[in-house]
Amino acid sequence: MEISYKWLTQFIELSELPDEVGKRLTATGLEVEGIEKIESVPGGLEGVVIGEVLTCERHPDADKLSLTTVDVGTGQPLHIVCGAPNVAAGQRVVVALVGATLHPSSGEPFVIKKAKIRGAASEGMICAEDEIGLGTSHAGIMVLTTDLPNGTPAARYFNLEPDYRITIGLTPNRADAASHLGVARDLKAVLNRPLTWPSVDAFQVQNTNLSLDLRVEDTEACPRYCGLTLSGLTVRESPDWLKQRLLAIGLTPINNVVDVTNYVNHELGQPLHAFDADQIQGNQVIVKTLPADTTFVTLDGVERKLSATDLMICHAEGPMCIAGVFGGQQSGVSEATTSIFLESAYFSPASVRKTSQYHGLKTDASFRFERGTDPNMPPFALKRAALLIQEVAGGVISSDIVDIYPQPIADFTIPVRYLNVDRLIGIRIDRAEIHRILESLDIRISEATDEGFTALVPPYRVDVTREADVIEEILRIYGVDNVPLSAHLGAESLSEFPETDPDQLQFRIGQLLATNGFYETVTNSMTRPAYHEAIRNGLPGEDVVLLNPLSEDLSVMRQTLLFSALETMVYNLNRRQKDLRIFEFGKVYHKREGKYIENMRFSLTLTGNKEAESWQQKGTAVTYHDLAAAVQRVLNTMRVRSYDTQPADTTLFQYGLTYLVNKKPIVSLGLVNPKLTKLVDLKQPVFYADFDWKALVRQYSSKVVYEEVSRFPEVRRDLSLVLDKAVTFEQINRLANQTERKLLRAVNVFDVYEGENLGAGKRSYSVSFILQDPAQTLNDTVIDKTMQRLMSAFERDLGAVIRK
Structure with missing residues (x-):
């Protein structure tokens, strides 16, 4: 998730630099993954200042050049040769000093240097707007009207202070922080500063000439639905301030109405949708489901078949939008739009999540709705958006706000005992500080006693539903670093760790294989059920079937690493990479007698030639023995010295062996059955080894058994x-x-x-x-x-x- 530093300052006063803000956010649980400087003009006009032309006369050797002296606030005027036809004494101008790098609107950046032009010294450049990237005009130099002193940075005059894009790795439980307001709430608590909300006091309904009939037929999937209309709008490009806000967080501006809905979404965390009111048939907006396989064309031009559970926003004659996920092509805002219906709603997270997965659509709106938005926000966001749309697109508010909210969602009521707060945090925090922290997070305190209190948690905090969650809120704002370690804590009290560390062994095997030409892969644990049907007799149990699969090809959990490896082979072979050696550590899953079982496996896969063909040697195809040699290296590293063998399962292998230790299989290897390679359209032989990693780790011993080297000959x-x-x-x-x-x-x-x-x-x-x-x-x-x-x-x- 991307957050603008300058945008944050509209909610809370920040004297801290972006790096310090990032550290504070990370300490509260909003991990900052990166901070990037954002400049609306490349280079930020560094080295470009405001100056005043003191003198101007024609160049004696060039009719189109002028010799000027320019005051840039240094006390010593600069001599600058200027080719603009409109330069004159007394003008306030933009001057690029020697050493400045300019980024013109077209062409490559260039550095200003001292120069002689037709024999006259030039110590800078008086700039046109295209030469500093502020526009496209090259008709003449920019002439300013300003009282700012000479030498003032031009960035200050043009209000081009840099912004900073803060990237936050938002965890799924923190839906409340998926906006600038949400991040500012945490800063309010940790910095103990007031929060400033945008004002909606100016909101006023001008007329009711465009009233619509709103109905919600599925209140379980849509507990709250709000809307109003605006008319007399002019849809056009957004003003610079709005475009810069969106560009700062990586969004592409579209038009002023759509940009406002995106702006409010990222400002308040409340997704909005604007419909062209002229496309709403029968003056009706109905929130309901439609029959399965109803066709609907979304904004991206794709025709989709709806499921019977997809919640839709409809007019009297058909669907307009997939609720909370994606708009429709017919009802979208365009340059011809003059009136709109503006929607602000609270949709059920489960409903949106199911629809989003069914259609494979992930949008900014679905990202928030499926995690849980604030059911109390829709009316406020609606007013905020309406005022902004009036500001950038004109028009009037042409209906009252319709707010359908039959069953208000109550705060979470959570009893909290101070004894448990002290026990889980490890220290006693002053009770007044506990109350301050919680109230700064909008968690109200009720029924406080010496033993504890009742926390009233607003419903937008979907992750705070238990006493332990409330205590976690106290700790993350109080600061984990402020909890001292006990003076009695000593290393002797720690448990002894086992000698065999599977992670270290995995790393060691990975290094061994990498030095022998293998590449490690990490593949999806979900796979096609058709693969398992092809080897059903060789599988240990039933498939683990996903309840809400992303697609038919990813509808079961894998029972073997084989097909993951074969798909990786196909991907590379299709890109002309024919000589492949790969390995993978991964989990496999099955179900037996109603119990779910998860095992760790390890695989090796080879195909193609041993080494690349060259003038020194011809390409030699890999064989079973090359695979067996790699398997032997692994077994030697894991100190497996003795084992029995038996023929490998012909379901998987055309031929091969299974190695057994204490009569239990530890690895099977061989040539993959051609029937299986044909399933993935693989046309060359593949050799594969499948290890039981847990069994292999159990055989490993850190104790080295050795004997004295014999002095007598073999x-x-x-x-x-x-x-x-x-x-x-x-x-x-x-x-x-x-x-x-x-x-x-x-x-x-x-x-x-x-x-x-x-x-x-x-x-x-x-x-x-x-x-x-x-x-x-x-x-x-x-x-x-x-x-x-x-x-x-x-x-x-x-x-x-x-x-x-």
Whole structure:
């Protein structure tokens, strides 16, 4: 949310600079994310002053140039060569001093320098309006009528003091602060200064020539509806002061009537809407819902189908506006508009939120209505806007204010005990100060006793509904920094934290993968139900379905990170990024037996080539083994040294493995089933690994197990084993380690061969075995006995033929 510093000063006197105001707001809970200097004229006319032409005569060597002396308040007149035809002695003019940077209305900025023009010295420039960015005229220099002394900054004469745009990261609960008035309320409390409201005393109904019949059929969705009419208006460009206010907070001016509604919205936090009164059929304004699938064209020219719950502002023959969200194309204010119906209402937050999400429309009005506006503000805002419209567009107020408010919304009544205030804040705050803080926040004190009081909270404070909320209001204005730490607080009283920190481990794994060419992604937790239907048999439970989905494509919570990764791949491949390595930490969700379950997962995804093609090497496609190597690096970092394997689920993978620790899956990896890549229109192979992050963290231990490096050499022996194709290397490795536990250090396959000479269904593995004794050097007798035991086990248990 954007706030103008100068605009704030209309509500409260501020001697503090913008940076100090930002610190005060952040301390109260309105976190200031940035402060930006805003200049209505680029450069702010720095180095440009008011001067007086003392003398003026023609240049002896140029008919169109004049030699002038100009007093700029320094005591020494400047010699300036001027080419304007209208320059003359005695004029008050705008002078750019040497060193000033000018930003003309067209063209690039330029710096004023000392120069010689046709042999005459020139120590500045007398300016036309286009040369300093104040207009487009270049007919001559600007001639001023002013009593300001020479040397006065031109910015002061033109009232061009800079403004500051304060960006506030507004949290959803602080709907009351979504305006300049709302921010000023907090400053009023924390600075203990009075608040000045804009005056509406001049409001007066001139005639009742344009009275309309207003009706509200759905008072639950619209508890309060106000309106009046104005006629005799001239719709045109807004005056400079109004445009500058809107531009300072990042809004684009449209016309004087619409700009006033936007101005009051950001000033008071009350959205307004102006309708062209000539387009209101039957002189009726009806607030109601319409049948589902009724078509309606909004201001952006889009035809939309309404839902049966959309609250609409209608005339006698059809809809004009989606209440609290967006106006209609037919009833909007245009240059041809001469009379308007001005609406100010309080709409139900739930109703506006539902409609806004259904149509995917987010506007300044819906932003405020769906969080909760002030139900007591509509009449005041209506008067404020009517007076401003008369000021900038002329016209007269042509009807009384109609205020439909059948069931007034009462203040929140909250009992508060001082005992709980002291307990939650941690110190005893003077009772008078507590009352002052609350009353400065418009929270009235009632039924005060020595034990406590009753707080009467205005309904615009939708976030203050409990005793704890009232206490929070006291603390944020009193200041958290003003609550001292206890003298008895010591580090020895703090709980011991667990050694394993999942966040640190996640950071470590992220660093590991980033150094190996992977990029981290963060994707949406909501996904398409069609993805889950494609792998239904491989999912752990039912889908978690959203009650108010933004769209069909985002209507369930994901049960796997796979499709998030595939969509990321497609996005990049469509932009000609074909060699991809990504990883993601993210949560997945499912429902089982009525209970909602949330798990943390971690995924790796590869596609394309290992390395970019170059003159030194051809591009080589990634393989399953590249993925397996990355998985192994992760497992090594997490100190997972031993695991069992089994074939991966064919629902997800065309082929692959699942690693198990203590018979529980810890990671599954392999080539993604082409049926799944086809779902996202992905045409190249993708390798994917899915980790159970919580299980992986449980396996991690900060205790390092080590043993002394052996002083005795290793011995390598190789075997060539002819086996059935169904026998895997994992079986060979497992059997070898079961047979020889003392001396065997490593088993590795370094060649695989298949051919007709081996026989049908046979495969030859060339396997190396590393043997080592930590206590002595191995001799041939021990080595031969060990290898004989291994060969016997392979022949007996795996049906191996040992090739010699």
